[in-house]
Amino acid sequence: MGESPVRAPRDDVVVAATRVFSELGYHGASMEDIAAALGMRKASLYHHVRSKEDLLYIIHEGLIEQLISAAAPIATSDDPPAYRLAALIRMGMHFISTNRAAVTVFLQGAGSLGGDRWDRIVEKRNTYERMVARILADGVADGSFVQIDSVTAARGILGMVNWCYTWFDPDGELQPEDVADTFSRLVLTGLTPEAGC
Amino acid sequence: MGESPVRAPRDDVVVAATRVFSELGYHGASMEDIAAALGMRKASLYHHVRSKEDLLYIIHEGLIEQLISAAAPIATSDDPPAYRLAALIRMGMHFISTNRAAVTVFLQGAGSLGGDRWDRIVEKRNTYERMVARILADGVADGSFVQIDSVTAARGILGMVNWCYTWFDPDGELQPEDVADTFSRLVLTGLTPEAGC
Amino acid sequence: MGESPVRAPRDDVVVAATRVFSELGYHGASMEDIAAALGMRKASLYHHVRSKEDLLYIIHEGLIEQLISAAAPIATSDDPPAYRLAALIRMGMHFISTNRAAVTVFLQGAGSLGGDRWDRIVEKRNTYERMVARILADGVADGSFVQIDSVTAARGILGMVNWCYTWFDPDGELQPEDVADTFSRLVLTGLTPEAGC
Amino acid sequence: MGESPVRAPRDDVVVAATRVFSELGYHGASMEDIAAALGMRKASLYHHVRSKEDLLYIIHEGLIEQLISAAAPIATSDDPPAYRLAALIRMGMHFISTNRAAVTVFLQGAGSLGGDRWDRIVEKRNTYERMVARILADGVADGSFVQIDSVTAARGILGMVNWCYTWFDPDGELQPEDVADTFSRLVLTGLTPEAGC
DNA sequence: TATGAATGAGGGTTCATTCAT
DNA sequence: TATGAATGAACCCTCATTCAT
Numbered sequence: 001m002g003e004s005p006v007r008a009p010r011d012d013v014v015v016a017a018t019r020v021f022s023e024l025g026y027h028g029a030s031m032e033d034i035a036a037a038l039g040m041r042k043a044s045l046y047h048h049v050r051s052k053e054d055l056l057y058i059i060h061e062g063l064i065e066q067l068i069s070a071a072a073p074i075a076t077s078d079d080p081p082a083y084r085l086a087a088l089i090r091m092g093m094h095f096i097s098t099n100r101a102a103v104t105v106f107l108q109g110a111g112s113l114g115g116d117r118w119d120r121i122v123e124k125r126n127t128y129e130r131m132v133a134r135i136l137a138d139g140v141a142d143g144s145f146v147q148i149d150s151v152t153a154a155r156g157i158l159g160m161v162n163w164c165y166t167w168f169d170p171d172g173e174l175q176p177e178d179v180a181d182t183f184s185r186l187v188l189t190g191l192t193p194e195a196g197c
Numbered sequence: 198m199g200e201s202p203v204r205a206p207r208d209d210v211v212v213a214a215t216r217v218f219s220e221l222g223y224h225g226a227s228m229e230d231i232a233a234a235l236g237m238r239k240a241s242l243y244h245h246v247r248s249k250e251d252l253l254y255i256i257h258e259g260l261i262e263q264l265i266s267a268a269a270p271i272a273t274s275d276d277p278p279a280y281r282l283a284a285l286i287r288m289g290m291h292f293i294s295t296n297r298a299a300v301t302v303f304l305q306g307a308g309s310l311g312g313d314r315w316d317r318i319v320e321k322r323n324t325y326e327r328m329v330a331r332i333l334a335d336g337v338a339d340g341s342f343v344q345i346d347s348v349t350a351a352r353g354i355l356g357m358v359n360w361c362y363t364w365f366d367p368d369g370e371l372q373p374e375d376v377a378d379t380f381s382r383l384v385l386t387g388l389t390p391e392a393g394c
Numbered sequence: 395m396g397e398s399p400v401r402a403p404r405d406d407v408v409v410a411a412t413r414v415f416s417e418l419g420y421h422g423a424s425m426e427d428i429a430a431a432l433g434m435r436k437a438s439l440y441h442h443v444r445s446k447e448d449l450l451y452i453i454h455e456g457l458i459e460q461l462i463s464a465a466a467p468i469a470t471s472d473d474p475p476a477y478r479l480a481a482l483i484r485m486g487m488h489f490i491s492t493n494r495a496a497v498t499v500f501l502q503g504a505g506s507l508g509g510d511r512w513d514r515i516v517e518k519r520n521t522y523e524r525m526v527a528r529i530l531a532d533g534v535a536d537g538s539f540v541q542i543d544s545v546t547a548a549r550g551i552l553g554m555v556n557w558c559y560t561w562f563d564p565d566g567e568l569q570p571e572d573v574a575d576t577f578s579r580l581v582l583t584g585l586t587p588e589a590g591c
Numbered sequence: 592m593g594e595s596p597v598r599a600p601r602d603d604v605v606v607a608a609t610r611v612f613s614e615l616g617y618h619g620a621s622m623e624d625i626a627a628a629l630g631m632r633k634a635s636l637y638h639h640v641r642s643k644e645d646l647l648y649i650i651h652e653g654l655i656e657q658l659i660s661a662a663a664p665i666a667t668s669d670d671p672p673a674y675r676l677a678a679l680i681r682m683g684m685h686f687i688s689t690n691r692a693a694v695t696v697f698l699q700g701a702g703s704l705g706g707d708r709w710d711r712i713v714e715k716r717n718t719y720e721r722m723v724a725r726i727l728a729d730g731v732a733d734g735s736f737v738q739i740d741s742v743t744a745a746r747g748i749l750g751m752v753n754w755c756y757t758w759f760d761p762d763g764e765l766q767p768e769d770v771a772d773t774f775s776r777l778v779l780t781g782l783t784p785e786a787g788c
Numbered sequence: 789t790a791t792g793a794a795t796g797a798g799g800g801t802t803c804a805t806t807c808a809t
Numbered sequence: 810t811a812t813g814a815a816t817g818a819a820c821c822c823t824c825a826t827t828c829a830t
Contacts, residue, residue, distance in 0.1 A: 502699065547777055581778065585778055587736075587737050
């Protein structure tokens with residue numbers, strides 16, 4: 001915290017890079033492309049960012065930081081686990097539909113980020129994952145959830161939500177809340193009706 | 198249709214390419230890398246494949262074809278929906294843990310495949326997705342599943358399973374069947390115990 | 395002649411450029427580097443100098459002018475040739491140890507200076523060289539030196555002294571005068587003791 | 592010895608690079624220039640060399656190795672010091688006039704070679720220097736030379752010879768042997784005639 | 789005077805692909 | 810089938826220089 005060697009570039013630069021990366025992929029996008037999206041030439045771009053990889057890192061870090069900030073209050077609230085889980089799923093869907101491009105870059109960008117930086121991102125990613133797992137573990141502990149492998153279940157739920165970046169269309173008929181509701185019902189009460197009640 | 202068809206290259210070539218692509222990413226891997234993995238030089242590789250993109254397409258097609266072949270008998274069996282869904286999840290986990298590299302290439306490779314070919318892959322991908330959605334719809338129809346948006350739920354379940362390529366370690370403690378069981382319970386009976394029965 | 399003349403920039407600018415050029419080489423140093431050494435930004439530097447090459451020329455000219463000024467009175471004095479030569483060597487060593495950075499730039503900078511300017515520097519360099527050769531010729535003429543190719547010998551002596559920029563350390567144990575004495579003895583009386591006297 | 596990570600490129604490549612570097616300077620020369628000198632394109636050059644710096648290193652190493660090989664038998668022979676010194680000077684002049692371009696690259700190239708490699712070259716350069724100093728020390732020890740700082744004198748003599756790369760013209764009237772003779776007389780018997788004999 | 793921004797002109801390097809042997 | 814060589818097309822990045830503020 002505080003010693004990041006990466007200057008924060010102008011906002012529009014990051015926004016443009018995020019869009020271009022999400023459309024062409026990190027490797028498929030050239031600095032030229034990003035510059036063009038900003039109405040400037042390649043060389044000018046280097047006044048705002050030090051390298052292409054810097055841009056990728058900035059996007060990654062911005063996203064995971066924002067995600068954690070949004071998740072933390074939900075995960076650590078005093079609400080019952082089921083409630084917290086549903087809120088987290090809703091937040092996740094909202095996040096994806098609001099940050100479409102950045103999420104795409106984030107979830108596809110694996111492997112393009114150099115060692116140290118990738119490690120730092122992974123660490124934060126794990127932090128987020130642990131928040132979800134913690135909610136499940138809490139529920140199992142207090143009996144509001146059935147006995148289940150909370151880590152695996154958490155990863156399953158995360159996958160369910162993350163995967164939306166491949167198909168969810170914010171401009172489509174379905175609202176993010178609709179999807180979140182479906183997912184919540186799916187993992188909370190399950191597909192099968194409660195037997196014999 | 199109009200393009201010249203893709204000759205099927207020697208198996209070891211596809212295997213090597215799959216491994217190299219999965220490790221370095223499609224863009225990050227060079228033909229040189231693949232050739233080296235086969236103990237030959239770049240130029241020789243062109244006696245076996247016509248282009249780098251051909252390789253990617255071959256891998257994609259091989260995978261989706263194999264996946265559909267494995268899924269079809271399950272999806273179309275006469276077993277009850279809940280049973281079929283569990284079987285599909287189990288098959289999916291098994292598939293991922295057996296075809297680690299290819300699955301990685303398949304799920305990360307979006308965007309690197311040219312128009313026509315990508316479309317053909319997407320079509321088959323949709324076929325697979327529809328199989329899952331159909332099972333859910335069947336369950337909703339026969340009352341064995343609760344009323345739910347079967348398409349969205351199917352995508353959620355697929356995401357849950359697909360996402361495993363990012364974290365599941367075939368050499369770890371967890372068996373693919375264990376994960377499949379957790380996932381099945383999660384989406385069939387849900388996290389919350391059946392109330393007051 | 396036809397080109398616009400070079401304004402003399404602030405002294406500290408030249409000093410900084412000299413140091414930076416000597417450390418990184420002319421091509422290796424950027425205007426940014428020089429500006430940084432002055433605590434300003436690249437663009438500000440252009441208020442003081444018109445171009446990078448101007449800086450190089452200014453350094454070259456300042457050095458050769460200063461060197462000629464120091465050498466002239468010695469070379470044209472009435473002292474006997476041996477004395478003048480020794481004095482010149484001493485002056486040369488003193489000059490190198492006092493103007494380390496500038497000498498480095500001067501002796502390494504060949505080829506970076508454009509046609510006309512380089513020619514002008516070379517001309518002055520030759521003037522200096524001729525001073526030394528003249529001393530030798532004088533000695534040969536008045537019999538105080540042996541018959542020898544005075545031009546070649548002069549170049550040898552200059553090389554001996556100039557070369558010091560590659561190894562002489564002003565902060566080392568050896569004083570410039572010590573080196574000058576060794577060099578003077580070497581070229582005046584030689585390594586071999588006078589035979590049978 | 593043996594573990595050099597630099598493949599030896601085709602001879603003509605090294606020759607061309609040497610000439611181009613000597614004419615334009617390392618930084619002033621582009622890979623394009625070198626390729627053009629070989630009648631190929633920039634990209635083709637990379638089949639023969641891994642990087643521009645590799646080329647520079649190969650030139651440096653080739654030169655210093657060759658120089659040491661030529662100097663060693665002279666320096667370690669049983670001939671009297673004066674004879675060995677004269678022979679070394681003659682060899683040096685011959686070397687410079689035969690390897691004009693490479694010597695130019697070698698003596699100007701300081702600073703362009705990365706840390707490790709530069710260190711390795713400097714080490715060998717010192718080896719060569721020590722050979723000369725050793726001859727002088729031998730002469731001082733056996734009384735055939737006057738008492739003198741042999742290290743400084745050696746550097747002076749080396750400078751005298753090395754400096755020739757800046758002015759000696761192999762196609763001029765002066766033969767390398769002529770210059771060598773002048774230099775030998777200069778440092779062996781000196782400029783001043785033997786007094787009163 | 790000082791500077792942030794912009795940019796044309798390269799420069800080194802990589803790479804998929806072709807071709808003659 | 811195998812490969813050494815060659816190359817066009819890019820790509821990332823640097824830099825001297827200009828200009829509006």
